[in-house]
Amino acid sequence: MPIQAASHIAIGVRDMQKSLDFYRDVLGMHVSLDAEEELPALGDAPPLKRRGVYLRWREGPHETFIVLDQQLSREPFGEPAGLFQVGVHHFGFWVDDADAIAVRAEQAGHPVVVRPVNGDTLAYGEPSGGVVRSAFLRDPDGNVVQLDQRVRPHP
Structure with a gap:
């Protein structure tokens, strides 16, 4: 079966409030869920506690959404790719x-x-x-x- 739509974009964030100020208040998305979760080990990532804030601009079964993902059990790390670098650059x-x-x-x-x-x-x-x-x-x-x-x- 072919792909029907993009499901979501997960974005690791350092400061949830600053990220909410941007994605919700500047871009106009709305929060559909704000939850703390205990995640099991996934691939090479260890188990962790996180806060996930799910943002949408439309509701529906195949509407793309964003997850702002703040690690609570360890300090966030890493840097996003620069424009036109390897990986998701924008x-x-x-x-x-x-x-x-x-x-x-x-x-x-x-x-x-x-x-x-x-x-x-x-x-x-x-x-x-x-x-x-x-x-x-x-x-x-x-x-x-x-x-x-x-x-x-x-x-």
Whole structure:
């Protein structure tokens, strides 16, 4: 059976409140669950206690969600990949107003890496001729978050 949709993105965070301020208050997602959990060993990760905050922008059985994951049994470690490095170097969201969100992010103290700019839909795996307005932000842990606003669909 083919993939139906992206399920979720799990993001390890150092400071849950700062991350909630960004994903909930700046990007406009809503919390669907906030829970502390004891997780068993998974792969090469040892058992740990964590706080998982699940954020959604829409409800539904195949709607993608985000999990903010703060380790409670040990100090968070590691750094996110830089833009265009090996690994997941950014993730993007379709939005209604990239400019307004970029302003809100900046006012809240989150870096805007690339201010909103128009680009061709070819960069989104679609035929050329449409316009998408994009901006790049950094979340509190340094992950690059892309905002994409469809300005004009491809012909």
